[in-house]
Structure formats: C-alpha cells, structure tokens
C-alpha cells in the first residue's frame with residue numbers, strides 16, 4: 001500500500017515544478033488567450049481550422065496526410081519545459097510561431113519568411129528524443145501548380161532559434177570573420193565588422209549608426225564562441241555564394257570567412273535571410289555593435 005502513496009506524493013510535489021502554462025492549454029481559445037496575454041499584437045490572432053489554413057482542398061488533403069495541426073505542444077530544446085508551436089491567422093497573414101518557455105519568461109520565435117510567403121505545412125518529428133520542426137512549403141500561390149510542396153526544411157532549435165538541422169557537423173578552424181552591410185531604400189545600418197579568431201575586432205560604423213566612426217574591441221568569448229560554433233554548425237563552406245529574397249528595396253550584406261589554411265568563403269545575401277542559420281548569424285553579428293566594449297580607434 002505504501003508504493004501508490006509515495007508515487008502520489010511524488011506526483012503532487014514534482015508536477016508543479018515541471019508543468020507550465022503551455023501544459024495546461026487544452027482548447028483553441030485557451031491558446032489564443034495565452035498568446036494575447038504574451039503579446040498585445042496578438043489581439044486579433046486566432047487559431048484556424050485546417051480548412052481555413054488551406055482553402056484549396058488539395059492542400060487540405062496533403063495537410064491531413066502529413067498530420068499538420070494548427071497548434072501542438074512540444075519540448076523543442078529538451079529542457080523539460082513544454083514549448084508551443086502555432087500556425088494561425090492575424091489579419092490576412094498566416095503566422096507560424098513558436099513560444100519557448102525560457103524558465104523565467106516565455107519568448108516568441110517567428111518563423112515566417114516574408115509576408116507574402118507560400119503557406120507552410122508544419123509538422124514535428126522526434127529523432128533520438130530531439131524534436132525537429134519539419135517545414136514543408138506549399139506552392140499554393142505558385143503559377144505552376146504541378147508541384148505541391150516546393151521545399152522541405154528540417155529545423156532544430158539551436159543557438160537561440162530555429163535553424164536548418166545539420167546531422168554531420170564539421171569543425172573548420174575559423175581565422176577571421178569579415179562582415180559588411182549596405183544601405184537600403186529606408187534607413188539601414190551600414191557598417192563593417194572585422195573579427196579575428198583571437199577576438200580582436202574592428203567595427204567601422206559608416207552610416208545610420210548611433211555613433212559613426214571606427215572602433216576597436218576584444219570580443220568577449222561568451223559572444224565569440226557561439227558565433228564560431230554557429231558558423232561551423234551551418235556548414236558555411238557548403239552554403240551558396242549568393243542569396244536573394246524575392247522583394248526589392250531591402251538591405252544586402254557580405255560575409256567573408258577566412259578558415260583553415262587561408263581558404264575563404266564569401267556569401268552575399270540580398271535581404272539577409274539566405275537560410276535560417278545565416279539570419280541568426282547576422283542577428284548575432286549585429287548585436288556585437290551594442291554588447292561589446294568598443295573604443296574609438298585612433299585612425
């Protein structure tokens with residue numbers, strides 16, 4: 001008779017430590033209310049049934065066969081805290097979002113690529129206890145309707161966001177990172193960053209920065225090492241040399257990685273979203289402008 005009692009007490013005391021607000025969500029309305037409390041911008045956001053997410057009956061059948069759900073609870077980063085994947089509608093736009101429980105707060109990751117992107121068919125697959133977001137991109141807005149799924153990405157939550165999974169990571173010895181941005185139709189920060197593997201760095205703030213000018217710093221290893229790891233994870237030598245979004249007036253950037261014995265890899269990226277991994281890398285490089293102790297250079 002003792003065992004059930006011990007189990008019951010264990011359940012009572014342990015459960016509140018691990019259960020979070022996402023675990024308690026049961027209905028579409030509860031999901032909507034949860035999101036609206038997280039962010040007021042989600043005031044008109046709603047969870048739509050499959051028929052509304054995919055008005056074309058062909059895509060409804062594909063969504064059913066793939067097992068697409070408007071929302072589901074998954075622990076994407078294996079930290080014991082349940083996260084929430086939602087594909088819903090706000091205004092005329094479908095939004096694919098993930099709410100990550102970071103322990104002390106919930107934070108939202110937006111997975112749309114541009115506002116006019118083709119609808120997604122998101123599913124989740126777990127391999128060796130690791131959850132992957134399988135993102136099928138439909139061709140609902142394509143002129144050529146023969147191909148129903150135009151792209152399938154396998155994304156994993158790493159380095160703070162969802163990036164393309166790499167099952168065979170190779171570590172290249174990175175010697176230098178050179179990064180530069182261009183202007184855009186509006187106001188975009190134009191700058192250069194030159195970072196050596198010992199952390200010594202030059203930041204040249206050229207236009208539209210809080211303070212333009214040339215600065216130097218020693219990049220904190222807590223910031224440099226994740227950038228180096230992310231570069232190796234995304235397998236930069238095998239990425240394309242050029243990326244381009246399908247809209248205009250956006251900002252462009254160029255990334256040059258010097259590695260191994262003087263090899264270089266140059267990536268130019270119009271729209272700065274060649275891959276999810278590159279987008280995350282650029283965010284981390286942009287952040288260095290603010291999170292390092294830059295000193296005005298003498299020349």
Ligand SMILES: [Ca+2]
Nearest residue numbers: 075076077081
């Ligand atoms: Ca989690």
